[in-house]
Amino acid sequence: MAEGHRFDRVWLRGRLLTMAPEGSSAAAHGEAAILAGCGVVERGAVASRDGRIAFAGPEDGLPAGWEAGEVLRLEGRWVTPGLVDCHTHLVHGGDRAAEFEARLAGATYAEIARAGGGILSTVRATRAADEDALVASALPRLDRLIAEGVTTVEVKSGYGLDTETELRMLRAARRLGEARDIGVATSFLGAHAVPPGMTAEDYTALVCDAMLPAVAAAGLADAVDVFHESIAFSAAPTGQVFAAARAHGLPVKLHADQLENGGGAALAARWGALSADHLECADEAGAAALARAGTVAVLLPGAAYTLRETSRPPVEALRRHGAHIAVATDCNPGSSPLTSILLAMNMAAVLFRLTVPECLAGVTREAARALGLLDRIGTLETGKRCDLAIWDIERPAELVYRLGFNPLHSRVRGGR
Template structure:
């Protein structure tokens, strides 16, 4: 691709996550999809001469949004469980009765890879329509070798169908599959000896994840899983401290995890451990809202210890059927009391860090991919405070 010049922009680069004051009359020069210059138009380099020019007509420009925690690829839905929760059933009650994750496993196994791609594209398109240029997609609804690989292949195929960057995660410890209900040790051995090596050998996952919780997997089980994953060269992330404090944040930090996610019950020692290793705290207000949780994540502790906070939709069929990153930002502000700057950083530069991609995306600076969201908005606050409102005017992925 030749050089492309975006001019007449009001630029919020997120180079400084706390600075939301737009650079007026700004320009962005992209060469072969990467940013060569971003700043005031009067500072454009000579390389801008002859570039294809696109007039953004004074619109607000931010980095393309990054949804760093989703379960986009799955079969079926769990609307029935939503009804049960409305009638008073709790998360654990539904899970122990054979609902929850296990019910999605059956639908996912039956869908086939092509069916998984088709259904995921509909959800992905909703994210793209609100400015998402990078999305993370987890497996974890197959719980057998064939379907886990199919989920990961389907996730990789999304990037062939749409102009979007896809980061894949093997969620190897999500729930016990029904066929291993009475053989927990057998399933853990199967994941260690068959699933993890196959995922690594095929290069299908950028990282691995686990659900560390009383209804899922213990810290000791996750610790062994992560140790194996790290030996295979895979980065790790963790669903941590969502429903109880099992020390998940500290466990994630011990393995130098890219992120620990949920974190409602995380204690200060866990926060300090995350700060020491640079592990990003991924906040998921959609799940908090859907499950009617009341225990807030320790946002003040994250601030005090300097832990970067990301925000994501957690799009999944059971506990966060959310495909709006803009609404996720509003929820993070309203429910968790994040500032506008924290919300926008949470879906840009900090989300990139949670995926290990901060060197390539998440801010509009020279050297990174030219991933842009162009908004019909005067101030960044408009992206956070309005409900049911999508001011996206244009979206560019790698300059296109």
């Protein structure tokens, strides 16, 4: 039998959301029309070989005489690519429940940060934790994401603010991918805050001249991130960090325009960043710049919800200019203690007015794009890793509109 006719596993009688736009028919009707751009295949099949997708499409498109080591019949269940959470701070020490209470009493995020709380509070707890403790504390949070069909997660450092602890965080993040069957993309976020006792200039030099070279030499980061805000890093030091990242061959990402419009979206676009994340205070010019650069706008509704922010990302402008939009949990101990990618989708729809197709694309195709991984994951296409989420739902909208409900039937990573 020809090699192309033999598969390791075949899933039959599924309804697919390939998330490959070219898979949608111009003559689509019914559910397929509602989900235009999601690549709906009503009677679909997926086949895997050596951990990769060997076929994804209409069941009657499988090669004649095909064989498989295992055949699974999905009985009409919906199949999406494995979900991707493209912005998290899963690895950290301690918690910030006391700050949550302070915000309920009227304190703002910026006020708490200036008083030595916020990020610096977590820095103290993280510096005090060894690598094993960081892994152990992160695993339950990771398990909640896995239980909702997440097959790839991004994890940032940024709670060390010294070389030793930043390296420890990144090693812990890598170990998460060894302890669980999940892909982990790591981002070095040494430029998250300025540690006490240092000036912004001196700390930026430390990040560029010592921390980043050590991280790059150890091969622990897939990207470099910066927190660009008036309470953190302005445009000049951000540019220094990005230039250093580029010198080490690492792509960049940016926390941008969360608390104020500081031109972060345009700055991210100017540097060709993979993504600009938050954007609650970005404007139309920033949205246009992101679209021109191909920089993904990663929306983090959990933070807007937790901080009770009234500003909203310029979603209409992002649409109008054709920017890519992703959605993530921003799981962190302070501003978004969220471990549900499904709830993040609901929040993105309710708070930011994303559509169901935008939410679904935001945690699959566009999230993969935000990590520079779209050539490997994020859609059901031949040659990509066979990462699937299989759902007990009647309509894909259920993944977005239900609260506190997890309809995951099964999760597949690498064809297993």
